[in-house]
Amino acid sequence: MLLDGKIILITGASRGIGQATAVQLAKEGARVIIHGRSKESLTETKNQIEHLTSYQPFEVIYDVRDESEMRFSFQQIKKQFGYLDGIVNNAGIMHEALSGMLPKESLQEMLDVNVIGVLNHIQLASRLMLKQKKGSIVNISSIIGTNGAEGSVGYSATKAAVVGISRSAAKELGERGIRVNAIAPGFINTDLTKHYEGYKKEKVLSKITMNRFGQAEEIANVIVFLMSDLSSYVTGQVIGVDGGMVI
Ligand code: NAP
Numbered sequence: 001m002l003l004d005g006k007i008i009l010i011t012g013a014s015r016g017i018g019q020a021t022a023v024q025l026a027k028e029g030a031r032v033i034i035h036g037r038s039k040e041s042l043t044e045t046k047n048q049i050e051h052l053t054s055y056q057p058f059e060v061i062y063d064v065r066d067e068s069e070m071r072f073s074f075q076q077i078k079k080q081f082g083y084l085d086g087i088v089n090n091a092g093i094m095h096e097a098l099s100g101m102l103p104k105e106s107l108q109e110m111l112d113v114n115v116i117g118v119l120n121h122i123q124l125a126s127r128l129m130l131k132q133k134k135g136s137i138v139n140i141s142s143i144i145g146t147n148g149a150e151g152s153v154g155y156s157a158t159k160a161a162v163v164g165i166s167r168s169a170a171k172e173l174g175e176r177g178i179r180v181n182a183i184a185p186g187f188i189n190t191d192l193t194k195h196y197e198g199y200k201k202e203k204v205l206s207k208i209t210m211n212r213f214g215q216a217e218e219i220a221n222v223i224v225f226l227m228s229d230l231s232s233y234v235t236g237q238v239i240g241v242d243g244g245m246v247i
Contacts, residue, residue, distance in 0.1 A: 001029030002228040007081045009033040011064060011121060012091030014041035016190035017140065019048075020216035021088055021223050026053050028224055033058045033077060035091070064091050064117035074124045084128040086136040086227045089118045089162075094192055099153040107154040114158035115165070122169055126178055133177040138226050139166045140219075141182040146238060147247040159184075163238050170236035179235035181226050186242025188214045209244025 008025050012018035013034035026032045026049045034049075034057045036042040042059055049057050058080060062069035077084065092114045095106035118139055129135030144152045145159025166182035173180060187193055187204055193213065196204060205211055222241050225231050 001027075002224060002230065003028040003030040006030045006085040006227065007033065007083065008086035008088065008227055009035060009060070009077065009084060009125065010088045010090060011035040011117075013045050015044075016192060017185070017188060017216045017219050018088070018090040019045045021090060021220040022057070023048050023052065024217060024220035024224050025088075025227060026055055026057065028228070029053075030086075030227070031055060031058075031081075033060060033081075035060045035062070035073075037061065037063055064121070065112045067120060070120060071124065074128070078128060083131050084125055084135060086138070087121060087125040088223055088227075089121050089137070089139040091117060092140060092158075092192075094152070094155045096151045096155065097153075098151055102154045107157075110154050110158045114155075115161045118162055118165060122165070122180075126169075126173055129178050130176055135173075135178040136227050136231070137166075137169065137173075137178065137180040138223050139180070139182045141166070141184045141238060143184050143186045143240060143242050143245055143247060146184045146240070149247055166238065167236050174235055179226075179231070181231075181235060182238045183219060183222055183226075184238050184240045184242065185219050186214060186240070186245040188216055188219060190216055207246055208242070209246075212243065214241065214243055 008030045010018050010022045013022040014036040022032050022034050022045050034042050034045055060073035139162050141162040142159040144156045148156050166180050170180040219241050
């Protein structure tokens with residue numbers, strides 16, 4: 001298997017891309033640590049992993065905006081495993097609004113979850129990776145962060161920040177054996193995009209070369225590659241997984 005015994009934390013593993021990623025990584029032999037906001041929210045992910053593998057995933061529970069709970073969870077991870085091989089910074093939110101109508105609270109919440117949350121996780125995770133001078137960090141950005149989209153000025157700012165963070169962290173951590181990459185998904189079938197229906201969906205589909213939304217597993221498969229030794233010389237990249245989308 002590609003990820004035999006690798007210890008990998010996935011944030012936002014309760015549903016969508018995070019859930020699919022946790023399951024795919026576990027199927028490839030990783031000892032996954034699944035993160036959620038409540039134990040109940042992780043039940044389905046946990047059940048899927050236990051059903052497909054003999055592994056019982058380790059769980060960490062906190063809101064990514066709660067730095068002290070996050071730090072406590074990393075202490076638990078250190079106690080349990082001693083180090084980390086990988087982290088997938090996936091937890092994220094999207095509030096859509098035209099630039100003149102974006103409430104400050106919505107922007108602040110996106111900054112706290114999508115930017116500060118990612119930075120805090122990189123700090124804590126890289127400390128656990130430095131010990132073995134090896135690790136892979138994957139941050140989930142978005143095509144809206146790389147290319148922009150109407151009605152997404154706040155969200156695109158946070159996802160563009162994820163690109164900058166990923167490239168800078170890659171430069172800082174490369175000589176210590178830690179690779180940092182970002183994925184920029186296009187439109188993926190999850191709760192985040194379920195409000196895209198009718199004309200709104202047709203408009204987006206017309207810009208996707210493959211003429212369909214992607215599946216969460218199609219993002220997870222690229223994450224498997226980035227977590228594996230197959231990508232041992234890949235760092236500082238932003239990998240588009242978008243069915244050939246042009247915004
Ligand atoms: P989703 O189905 O809405 O799942 C979002 C995940 O993030 C959930 O596990 C959620 O936990 C978690 N989360 C949100 N706020 C949190 C907080 N404050 N603390 C802890 N966890 C929090 O979305 P998704 O589509 O899978 O998106 C996953 C990532 O991909 C996000 O970063 C998103 O921006 C990015 N992305 C998605 C698409 C797409 O088309 N779907 C495209 C580009 C990028 P709860 O279950 O507790 O709410």
